[in-house]
Amino acid sequence: METSRVGESPAVMRSERLPVGSQNTVMCLIRFALANIRRRPERFILSVLGIALAIACVTVVRTVSASFAITGQDSVTDVLDGGALWVVPAAGVHYDPDVEALVADGPAPDIDVPVGWPAIRTLSGVAEVSGQPVSLRGRDDIATGEAAVATGAAERLGLADGDRVTVGGQALQVRVRGVGESIVVPTSVAESVVGQSGWWIVSAPAGSEKRRDLAQTFAAEVGLPATPDPSVRPDPQGRGLVYDTVGGSGPLTFEQKFSALFSGKVTGSTLGLISTIGLALGFVIAVSSFLASVTERRREFGIMSSIGLADEVLYFFLVESALVFLAAYLVGITAAGIAVALVIPGIATVTAWLQGIAMTAMFLPAMAIVGALVPVHRLLQHRPVELLGAR
Structure with a gap:
């Protein structure tokens, strides 16, 4: 058994830190976001419905566009018959x-x-x-x-x-x-x-x-x-x-160019413009909801910032915005599929709907990230003491 010598400071025994895996961190952030959603379910529902409406509009237009593209390609293939x-x-x-x-x-x-x-x-x-x-x-x-x-x-x-x-x-x-x-x-x-x-x-x-x-x-x-x-x-x-139909330059075949011509008539029409405006309005709804959440929870995030958890505030909002947009996406594409099947069953196909929801999904990551960054950036402009003093 070792003892401390005279004049030497006693040895300090430190316990090892428990390893924290990235999976545990993600789960904690998800639980934190779900807890906040349960505290304000009405805000979550309204945000999801607002964004879902915009996503449904875009998905309907993209589905119709994909249907026309498929129709255009099939029709010209039928005409050419290998010629x-x-x-x-x-x-x-x-x-x-x-x-x-x-x-x-x-x-x-x-x-x-x-x-x-x-x-x-x-x-x-x-x-x-x-x-x-x-x-x-x-x-x-x-x-x-x-x-x-x-x-x-x-x-x-x-x-x-x-x-x-x-x-x-x-x-x-x-x-x-x-x-x-x-x-x-x-x-x-x-x-x-x-x-x-x-x-x-x-x-x-x-x-x-x-x-x-x-x-x-x-x-x-x-x-x-x-x-x-x-x-x-x-x-x-x-x-x-x-x-x-066999020459020309570029990677696209004549049939693909013809289908793109059909598709462009839809996306470039008034219907396409309305869907773009709807998507922008859905983004505004999301940002407004997150800004209201930030204003309401300034003191809570002030405490987190004061103990060195400022980065976690950003991660939290990213996770929460991802959950909101994911729920809105699922609701929106389901509503779009039902609407297209009921209103225009003649040109709507499962393949066109799948292409439509795939194209709509490309917008979501950017919208979720920006939707979280805007309110968090506004929050982090204040010092923790200012957040703690907020009423």
């Missing part, structure tokens, strides 16, 4: 929401297809089949007396393989094949209904499938302008336009 070039009429084409497909606005350009270029002229228009409007297309490769009905159109019209359907006064046997919303019939049948309206789908010559200058080569042969940009409209005074 490399799309030759549209001078009047252009448009998307008809009633038939959920792209429809030609004028006759297909009159061109002499160069030798070696596989090309199919497709008539396109809208016809009434079984009392419902439907996208009708005509092609020479469809057997006489048959109608190739896409799965989407078959479901809407209640048709099955082997049924009979009347188009242009002729009874045709149904062959359900392919995806989309169109009925493809022999050219002569379609011509009696939609006239000469349509387009050309051109494939690459054998051995040239990987060439990037197909559009320029073909356009020079037939005397038409070419572009890889689907936002470019054909000249009404011209003969038509060649869309390059």
Whole structure:
């Protein structure tokens, strides 16, 4: 047993500090935030509902935008059917929401297809089949007396393989094949209904499938302008336009560019502007709620600051704001999903809703952090003694 020598100060025995893990700290902050929420449940509910309303508005717009993007990509994929070039009429084409497909606005350009270029002229228009409007297309490769009905159109019209359907006064046997919303019939049948309206789908010559200058080569042969940009409209005074679906620059395919064009019409509309304003108002509601909480608890945070826990004040507000925004996000996206499913079930899909909530989630981290930093910054501008003296 050791003893202290004369003239030496006695040894001071210190106990080891208990290790505090980061997980324990996070749990303490969460419990602290939940305790504050239980003290003021009405403030928490009002904050969550205000932010959730804003999130619901944004999610609805993003879901509609994603639905249009998916629709745009599917519709142009259905038209191209593996082709490399799309030759549209001078009047252009448009998307008809009633038939959920792209429809030609004028006759297909009159061109002499160069030798070696596989090309199919497709008539396109809208016809009434079984009392419902439907996208009708005509092609020479469809057997006489048959109608190739896409799965989407078959479901809407209640048709099955082997049924009979009347188009242009002729009874045709149904062959359900392919995806989309169109009925493809022999050219002569379609011509009696939609006239000469349509387009050309051109494939690459054998051995040239990987060439990037197909559009320029073909356009020079037939005397038409070419572009890889689907936002470019054909000249009404011209003969038509060649869309390059395989060339062009950039990482996006022609279908993706076309879908982005559809999506941009929604986000850039008045509806998109309203959703942005709603999101800003939700952020203002959150900051106002946290500022009120800071004002109400100045003395409490003054005590924490005076004993060296100023950083914990910041962490506390970060955790509390995260809980508020998480609850608001869950309520908002659920409300948005229900609203879209009830109001516009025709274009709403689970995939579009998932894309919409993913895009909305990107705003939350920044909003939660800034929503906590603004009131905390205002709080830390005061010395602890000033906070302790607050009434």
